[in-house]
Amino acid sequence: MASMSPSERRLQKELMSLMKEPPPGVTVDAEGAGQNLTQWIINMEGASGTLYEGEQFQLQFKFSPKYPFDSPEVTFIGPNIPVHPHVYSNGHICLSILTEDWSPALSVQSVCLSIVSMLSSCKEKKRPPDNSFYVKTCNKNPKKTKWWYHDDSV
Helix, strand or coil: CCCCCHHHHHHHHHHHHHHHCCCCCEEECHHHHHHCCCEEEEEEECCCCCCCCCCEEEEEEECCCCCCCCCCEEEEECCCCCCECCECCCCEECCHHHCCCCCCCCCHHHHHHHHHHHHHCCCCCCCCCCHHHHHHHCCCCHHHCCCCCCCCCC
């Protein structure tokens, strides 16, 4: 562990914590993350009693060498992208802690909890109003999008 960078040490610590005490309905592909600390796959279940109950989702976390001072790139991947007013059909998530409100005090675990909470508070399954335009014109990396955070009611 001595030859690891500060970023790698932090990711190793977070991976161990997530494996030992994952948030409800959240699991990490520990084998994959152990082989490549800079890219993790997180499996997430829709919380019971919500519109997403019984649904399975996958999140991909990509970490730069500047993590935790630089936020991870987080997107939904796979066949089931949640239909939500803040989730685009390409998996990009409009959530301020993933960009301008990121803090090194946050972790993979807190990001997962925020996403579960965002999904759980949703009252109606629908895509963002600009989904088609955004998906056609956006950068592949959602962190390069200049998000406009105007609606925290969903």
